[in-house]
Amino acid sequence: MKNIGLFGGTFDPIHNGHLHIARAFADEIGLDTVVFLPAGDPYHKDPSRACAQDRLIMTELAIADDPRFAASDCDIVREGATYTFDTVQIFRQQFPAAQLWWLMGSDSLMKLHTWKKWQTLVRQTHITVAMRQGDNLNQTPRELHAWLGEALQNGSVRILNAPLHNTSSTQIRQTLQSGRLSDDLPPQVARYIREHKLYQSGK
Numbered sequence: 001m002k003n004i005g006l007f008g009g010t011f012d013p014i015h016n017g018h019l020h021i022a023r024a025f026a027d028e029i030g031l032d033t034v035v036f037l038p039a040g041d042p043y044h045k046d047p048s049r050a051c052a053q054d055r056l057i058m059t060e061l062a063i064a065d066d067p068r069f070a071a072s073d074c075d076i077v078r079e080g081a082t083y084t085f086d087t088v089q090i091f092r093q094q095f096p097a098a099q100l101w102w103l104m105g106s107d108s109l110m111k112l113h114t115w116k117k118w119q120t121l122v123r124q125t126h127i128t129v130a131m132r133q134g135d136n137l138n139q140t141p142r143e144l145h146a147w148l149g150e151a152l153q154n155g156s157v158r159i160l161n162a163p164l165h166n167t168s169s170t171q172i173r174q175t176l177q178s179g180r181l182s183d184d185l186p187p188q189v190a191r192y193i194r195e196h197k198l199y200q201s202g203k
């Protein structure tokens with residue numbers, strides 16, 4: 001059976017933490033491919049953020065070296081708000097015989113019970129969680145307790161063993177806005193940001 005990994009995010013911008021967990025995801029689960037899915041633009045655009053097209057290009061630049069990685073504009077071209085539930089239906093239909101795995105950070109897991117049709121979603125895709133600094137699985141919200149306990153037991157939720165990589169797009173945008181460079185950016189992405197003057201303060 002084909003094992004397909006899906007990795008949704010804002011990727012504003014994509015950073016080494018994303019690449020680190022995506023590699024661990026592919027290695028530890030034994031995935032054939034990991035599809036990066038940059039989110040579409042929110043209704044109210046924020047000028048200090050990058051648009052979907054730039055975020056998709058930066059994602060493509062960042063993943064170019066790993067043949068297991070691909071990028072999809074699936075969440076960008078859909079009209080209106082996009083939900084993970086709908087994204088998973090699209091991949092389910094496209095790859096009916098594959099096992100789908102969804103990658104998320106532990107901060108996203110803590111909010112999973114607020115996602116559209118989350119209980120159906122977790123039956124249609126396995127979930128892999130990358131821990132983030134400061135998060136503790138014992139502090140998951142009450143609504144998730146029973147499901148998470150069982151899912152960890154039956155293997156439909158896996159926690160990555162990869163060491164923590166403590167960075168975020170928010171930290172990187174702040175570093176760039178103060179005129180400094182960030183070590184957590186892949187060099188091709190840093191070059192694209194410089195050339196296109198993204199994330200400059202006051203923009």
Ligand code: ATP
Pocket residue numbers: 008009010011012017018021103104105106107108130131132165166167168169170171
């Ligand atoms: P922001 O700071 O803008 O919220 P982010 O760095 O969290 O951005 P996203 O694009 O929102 O990046 O992340 C996509 C997914 O990757 C989320 O599920 C998030 O939890 C996870 N993630 C991002 N960075 C890391 C990291 N350093 N370690 C583990 N998971 C991460």
